[in-house]
Amino acid sequence: MTPQLSWYLALSAVLFTIGVVGVMIKRNVISMFMCIELMLNAVNLTFVAFSSFFRDVTGQLFVFIVMTVAAAEAAVGLGIIIAIFRSRESLDVDDSSTLKL
Amino acid sequence: MLAVLFILFAGMAVGCAISMVVQRHPLYSAISLIGVFISLACLYVTLAAPFIAAVQVIVYAGAIMVLVVFVIMLLSVEEEERRSMRLRSLVPIAIGLAAVFFAETAFIIFFVHKSPGTPTGNISDIGQTASIGAGLFTTYLLPFEVTSILLLMAVVGAITLARRGGLISAQVAVVPGHASYARETLNPRAYPDLTEVNADNSREAAALLGVADKTPARDHE
Numbered sequence: 001m002t003p004q005l006s007w008y009l010a011l012s013a014v015l016f017t018i019g020v021v022g023v024m025i026k027r028n029v030i031s032m033f034m035c036i037e038l039m040l041n042a043v044n045l046t047f048v049a050f051s052s053f054f055r056d057v058t059g060q061l062f063v064f065i066v067m068t069v070a071a072a073e074a075a076v077g078l079g080i081i082i083a084i085f086r087s088r089e090s091l092d093v094d095d096s097s098t099l100k101l
Numbered sequence: 102m103l104a105v106l107f108i109l110f111a112g113m114a115v116g117c118a119i120s121m122v123v124q125r126h127p128l129y130s131a132i133s134l135i136g137v138f139i140s141l142a143c144l145y146v147t148l149a150a151p152f153i154a155a156v157q158v159i160v161y162a163g164a165i166m167v168l169v170v171f172v173i174m175l176l177s178v179e180e181e182e183r184r185s186m187r188l189r190s191l192v193p194i195a196i197g198l199a200a201v202f203f204a205e206t207a208f209i210i211f212f213v214h215k216s217p218g219t220p221t222g223n224i225s226d227i228g229q230t231a232s233i234g235a236g237l238f239t240t241y242l243l244p245f246e247v248t249s250i251l252l253l254m255a256v257v258g259a260i261t262l263a264r265r266g267g268l269i270s271a272q273v274a275v276v277p278g279h280a281s282y283a284r285e286t287l288n289p290r291a292y293p294d295l296t297e298v299n300a301d302n303s304r305e306a307a308a309l310l311g312v313a314d315k316t317p318a319r320d321h322e
Contacts (some may be wrong), residue, residue: 003107003147006210011111011144013206015118015137022122025302026265028181034134037165038118041141044157052148057227057236059320060153061244064233067160068248072164072255078172085176092181 008049016021016042029081029091036076106147114140125180127173131166138162150228 006017015038022035039092044063081091117136124130138161145154226232237245 001104003104007107007111008144008148010206010210013113013209014115014200018115018118018122020234025122025243026181026291027184028127028178029265030169030176031130033180034121034127034130034169037161037286038121038134038137041137041161044153045116045141048145048148048150048153052150052227055227057232058241060150060228060233061236061241062235063153064156065244065248067156067253071160072251073166074168075255076262078168081172083262091176091178 004055005049008045012042012045012049015039015045027092027094029084029093029096032093033077033081037070037074040066103147107144110140110143110147114144124220127178128170131169131173135162135166136167148228152230263289 019035019039019042022038023032026032026035044066047059047063047066051063053056084096085091090096114137117133117140119129120131121137124133138157142154142157142162145151208269
């Protein structure tokens with residue numbers, strides 16, 4: 001018995017939903033950031049599964065570019081988190097209800 | 102065999118993901134997230150995509166998570182405290198949406214079964230590094246180059262954001278009577294009685310305040 005495509009899609013949906021729930025219930029900026037990374041990974045799993053089952057390399061190229069975007073997002077996002085922490089001394093999103101620093 | 106591996110690593114991934122959301126300390130969340138990344142890399146191997154699996158471990162579990170753990174350590178993050186739930190009236194809506202989600206997932210599992218699924222695990226060059234490189238440098242050359250511009254922008258943005266004092270300023274803050282320092286090397290909270298003058302560098306500021314410049318002359322950019 002080999003894994004079907006639908007198994008991978010279901011796993012991806014479950015991981016994505018866990019990420020969405022995490023973004024909604026977490027109050028720490030860094031935890032929310034990690035939940036966003038989890039959602040990106042769930043989508044990557046879909047891409048790789050489709051690429052493998054339909055024998056097309058395009059999906060894996062997409063994953064490569066998504067990983068680059070995630071790395072850029074990590075660099076800029078963590079810079080923003082450090083700037084917020086410097087000005088507010090807190091990482092709680094409830095303390096950062098305005099965009100003004 | 103592949104099914105056993107899938108169930109093992111899928112269980113690991115879901116378990117680590119749930120643990121990540123449930124943990125209250127961000128460091129434990131980060132370690133759980135590394136577990137998710139490793140299990141996903143193993144799943145990529147079962148999908149005959151070894152290059153993506155290696156990049157997943159190197160870039161995600163290596164680079165990005167090291168960055169996150171650095172920031173967590175740097176900022177001395179404390180645990181989230183428990184707070185009372187707000188917006189309790191949204192709970193029925195949440196349960197309804199969860200039911201819709203489960204119905205959709207069941208529908209997908211039922212529906213995709215009927216699409217022609219080709220088995221994986223056969224010998225193919227789809228996931229090999231050579232085929233990915235060929236696609237990246239022929240058909241998708243433009244996205245590849247745009248990605249490099251994106252990375253350059255990220256580098257510039259990260260440096261600009263992480264600078265003390267925000268944007269680059271030529272102004273100089275001066276401690277009266279003694280030496281003068283560029284504003285971005287000072288923590289403004291530590292010196293409440295700073296006198297501020299508008300100057301391009303320390304020498305000019307010292308001249309404006311009428312104090313001798315004790316700092317050694319330095320080529321300014």
